[in-house]
Amino acid sequence: NAGVTQTPKFQVLKTGQSMTLQCAQDMNHEYMSWYRQDPGMGLRLIHYSVGAGITDQGEVPNGYNVSRSTTEDFPLRLLSAAPSQTSVYFCASSSLAGYGYTFGSGTRLTVV
């Protein structure tokens, strides 16, 4: 009963490095999203997907890339890390539109 699994839990990057945050769900959910959480700003949507092969931009997509080649996986790529991308990243999934998300436990990313 894994739910939504995010890896890694913690990561430190140097400015300019690239990396991929992994997200996998085993509930056969169609809807998946990535959010970043910063103090006092709630959760802001980075990218989302409504099914395999379909992705779209959220509020703050710049500097991030996603793909959805399978229903289970929705990786988030940081192309060239910047200190402004220091944040906690959450992946979430849902079976139906408007049903409510199941969240992963988050990845705390620090860019130095």
Next chain:
Amino acid sequence: GNSVTQMEGPVTLSEEAFLTINCTYTATGYPSLFWYVQYPGEGLQLLLKATKADDKGSNKGFEATYRKETTSFHLEKGSVQVSDSAVYFCALWGDTGRRALTFGSGTRLQVQP
């Protein structure tokens, strides 16, 4: 576009006090509304939801009623406990626009014994 506005925190209460956290929204049509809770160091958990006007969501003693006329979904609890200390997020899933949740900025609740 869709948006959610929550009252500023932190909210500090004594144990057994009554809790209200205000949430209002802007959206076209009939969004679904949610409250999520985040305990320290953890991810978000769904607390309750309502999918149509006048619905009341409830869970663990918390309640919220979907008020279309005032575009509100205020969270209430009659008697808070220290274990309720957390950050609470109001969110909506619109029936138009992005197919994802839109969140408010969160309200931190601190309950003192």
